[in-house]
Amino acid sequence: MTPDHPTARPARDGLRFRPGQSRRLLAAASAAALAPALLTACGSGSSTTTTSDGLTQVTVGGGGSIFDTPLHVADAQGFFKKQGLKMKFVTLTAATGPSALQSGSVQFFDSSPTGFVTSLSKDLPQVAVSADGLGNPLGLVVSKEFAKDHGLTAKSPAAQVAKALSGSTGGASSANTRAEAGIFLKKYGVDPDKKVKWVSLPSPAADKAAINSGQIDWFLTSEPIPLQIQDAGDGILVADPVKVPQWAAEQAGYGQVVVTQKSYATQHPDIVKKFVTAVQQATAYMSTHLKDNNDKTVLQAAQKALDGVPDNVVEDSLQQVEWPADGSMNAAGWKKTMAFLDSLGTLSDGAKVTTDNWTNKYLP
Numbered sequence: 001m002t003p004d005h006p007t008a009r010p011a012r013d014g015l016r017f018r019p020g021q022s023r024r025l026l027a028a029a030s031a032a033a034l035a036p037a038l039l040t041a042c043g044s045g046s047s048t049t050t051t052s053d054g055l056t057q058v059t060v061g062g063g064g065s066i067f068d069t070p071l072h073v074a075d076a077q078g079f080f081k082k083q084g085l086k087m088k089f090v091t092l093t094a095a096t097g098p099s100a101l102q103s104g105s106v107q108f109f110d111s112s113p114t115g116f117v118t119s120l121s122k123d124l125p126q127v128a129v130s131a132d133g134l135g136n137p138l139g140l141v142v143s144k145e146f147a148k149d150h151g152l153t154a155k156s157p158a159a160q161v162a163k164a165l166s167g168s169t170g171g172a173s174s175a176n177t178r179a180e181a182g183i184f185l186k187k188y189g190v191d192p193d194k195k196v197k198w199v200s201l202p203s204p205a206a207d208k209a210a211i212n213s214g215q216i217d218w219f220l221t222s223e224p225i226p227l228q229i230q231d232a233g234d235g236i237l238v239a240d241p242v243k244v245p246q247w248a249a250e251q252a253g254y255g256q257v258v259v260t261q262k263s264y265a266t267q268h269p270d271i272v273k274k275f276v277t278a279v280q281q282a283t284a285y286m287s288t289h290l291k292d293n294n295d296k297t298v299l300q301a302a303q304k305a306l307d308g309v310p311d312n313v314v315e316d317s318l319q320q321v322e323w324p325a326d327g328s329m330n331a332a333g334w335k336k337t338m339a340f341l342d343s344l345g346t347l348s349d350g351a352k353v354t355t356d357n358w359t360n361k362y363l364p
Contacts, residue, residue, distance in 0.1 A: 048268065048271070051086050053086075054084075055081065055084055055085060055086035056084055056085050056086065056271060056274075057085075057086050057088060058080075058085050058086070058087055058088070058107050058108065058271065058275060059087075059088040059089075059090060059105065059106045059107055059108075060087060060088070060089060060090070060106060060107065060108040060109070060110065060275075061089075061090050061091070061092035061096075061097050061100055061101075061106040061108070061109045061110065062089065062090075062091060062092065062109075062110040062305065063091070063092065063093065063094070063097075063110065063112075064091045064305060064306075065222070065305060065306070066133075066137070066223065066224065066302060066305060066306060066314075066317045066318060066320075066321060067110060067112075067132070067133045067256040067305075067321065068089075068110055068304075068305035069133075069286065069298065069301055069302040069305055069318065070132045070133065070279050070282040070283045070286060070323070071087070071089065071110060071132075071279065071282070071305075072089075072301035072302070072304045072305055073282040073283075073285055073286055073297075073298060073301040074087075074278040074279055074281065074282035075087050075089075075301075076297070076300065076301045077281075077282065077285060077297070079277075079278035079279075079281045079282055079285075080275075080278045082278070083274035083275070083277055083278045084274060085271070085274055085275060085278065090105075090106060092106070092109065094111075094112065094114070094115040094118075097109040097111060097115060097259075098115070098118075098119040098122075098124055098126065101124075101126060101259065101260065101261050102124060102261070104261075104264075107260060107261075107264055107268075107271070107275075108258055108259065108260050108275060109258075109259045109260070110132065110256060110257075110258060110259075111128075111256070111257055111258075111259045112254075112256060112257075113254060113255065113256075113257065113337050113341065114176060114341060114346070114347075116128060116257055116259055116353075116357075117338070117341060117347060117351050117352075117353060118347065118348070118351070119259075120351065120352070120353065120357055121347065121348045121350065121351035121352075125261060125262040125263065126259050126260065126261060126262065126357075127259065127260060127261075127262050127265055127356075127357060127358065127359060128257040128258065128259050128329065128357065128358040128359075129257075129258050129259070129260055129265065129272055129275075129276050129358075129359060129362050129363075130257065130258040130276040130279055130280065130327035130329075130362070130363060131255055131256070131257050131258075131324055131327045131328070131329050131333075132256055132257070132258055132279050132280075132282075132283055132323075132324070132327055133255050133256035133283070133321045133322070133323060133324070134249045134254070134255035134256075134321065134322035134323075134324055135241065135248065135249045135254065135255060135320060135321045135322050136180075136222075136241060136247045136248065136249060136252050136254040136255075137222055137223045137240075137241065137317065137320035137321055138177070138180060138220055138221070138222055138223075138239075138240065138241060138244075138247050139220070139221065139222070139223050139225070139226025139227060139237050139239070139240050140161070140181065140184070140218060140219070140220045140226070140237070140238055140239035140240070140244075141211065141218060141219065141220075141225075141226040141229050141230065141235040141236065141237050141238070142164075142211075142217060142218040142235060142236055142238055143211050143212075143214065143216075143217055143218065143234075143235050144233075144234065144235060144236065145214070146164075146168065146217040146218060147235075147236040147238070150164035151164075152164055152236060152238050153236065153238075154230070154236055154237055154238060156238055157243075158184070158187075158188065158239060158243040158244060159188050161238045161239055161243070162184060162185055162187070162188035162189075162190050163188065163190070165185060165190060165195075165196065165217075165218065166185075166190045166195040166196075167195060167196075168196060168197070168217040168218060169196070169197045169198075169199060169215075169216050169217045169218075170196045170197070170198055170199070170216060170217065170218055170219060170220075171198075171199050171201050171206075171207045171210050171211065171215075171216035171218070171219035172198055172199070172200055172201065172207075172219065172220075173200075173201045173202060173203050173204050173206060173207050173219070173221065175344075175346040176344055176346050177219075177220045177221055177222075178192075178198065178220075179343075179344035179345060179346055180220060180247060180344065181196075181220040183244075183246050183247070183343065183344075184220075184239060184244045184246065184247070187244075187246065199215060199216050201216075201219075204219075204221040204222070204225050205225075207219040207221055207225070208225055208228075208229060211229070211234070211235055212234055218238075220239075223316075223317045223320055224306060224309050224313045224314065224316070224317040226240075227313045227316050227317060228309060228310070228313050231310055231312065231313050240320070241320070249322060251336075251340070252336070252337070252340040253333055253334075253335075253336025253337035253338075253339070253340055254337060254340060255322075255337075257329070257358075258275070258276060258279060258327070260272060265362070269362065272362045273362045273363075273364070276327060276362050276363055276364075277363070277364045279327065280326055280327045280363060280364060283323045283324050283325065283326075283327065284325045284326070285298075286298050286318075286323040287323045287324070287325050290318060290319070290323070298318065299311065299314060299315060299318070302314050302317075302318055326363065327360075327363055328360045328363055329358050329360060331355065334353045334358065337353075338352065338353060
């Protein structure tokens with residue numbers, strides 16, 4: 001990560017928390033399943049599993065996005081093993097992650113604040129034990145035809161982009177991304193409900209197909225899909241958190257958190273501490289090693305989270321996330337995050353985060 005990187009962001013201060021951080025980023029899929037010989041300890045809710053080489057087996061769920069990178073870095077660099085842990089990775093969604101925690105099929109879940117707060121609003125007994133990424137790496141991409149017709153380029157000012165989107169057809173695969181697009185449009189006097197025709201689509205992949213087919217003029221989603229479309233020559237990325245500071249961690253207080261069940265943390269505080277220690281070592285490693293363009297260790301780990309995504313797109317996506325040197329959280333950061341989520345209007349009434357829902361006590 002260098003100052004002249006085309007997508008490098010200024011340092012942020014979001015969902016967290018203490019100074020000492022690096023940079024930012026999202027999308028795609030993968031996960032590796034490990035299959036060692038296992039020896040199972042007694043008990044159900046409090047049971048642990050030990051591998052044949054004496055390590056404690058832990059299963060963690062991720063969304064198959066750039067935010068999963070610290071988990072893979074911790075594994076690749078041996079940080080988990082040094083803590084006596086052996087990892088099994090599974091890919092989950094915002095919908096399946098909380099239930100996987102509830103059932104005990106995973107012990108940890110790498111969650112967005114939106115997913116975590118939604119779980120809390122459903123009275124699920126979960127707790128955030130570490131922050132492992134900061135930022136809201138959104139990209140607004142328009143079709144080549146739309147860009148040509150409206151004179152838009154990747155360098156077009158935000159006001160020009162917003163004005164061009166008035167009277168257009170936008171795609172939305174979630175209530176959140178539609179609301180986040182609305183924040184941008186309203187900033188420049190474009191009413192997202194009256195001036196945009198919306199097409200609801202089932203996924204970011206469907207957004208991509210719709211822009212290629214001409215069904216929509218543009219859409220907003222997390223990286224790396226917008227960067228992938230631009231890299232393939234199928235569209236133009238015209239807005240990101242640099243142009244739209246309302247999306248950036250400094251204003252939105254957004255990021256990613258490691259979540260576990262409260263009962264698991266109570267029964268296995270030593271394992272929780274070992275896990276978040278390894279993840280914090282990974283984000284600290286990333287915050288320094290990404291500064292060296294010749295160091296590809298983080299890129300190689302990120303490729304496990306973003307299987308099949310071009311290397312340059314993965315590298316650009318990594319620069320869109322701030323990787324904190326420590327995983328601590330604080331009330332001010334959560335207040336900022338909740339204010340942003342409230343502004344989207346997508347959370348249930350009464351959704352909130354209190355000091356009972358997050359803790360720094362397991363951090364090294």
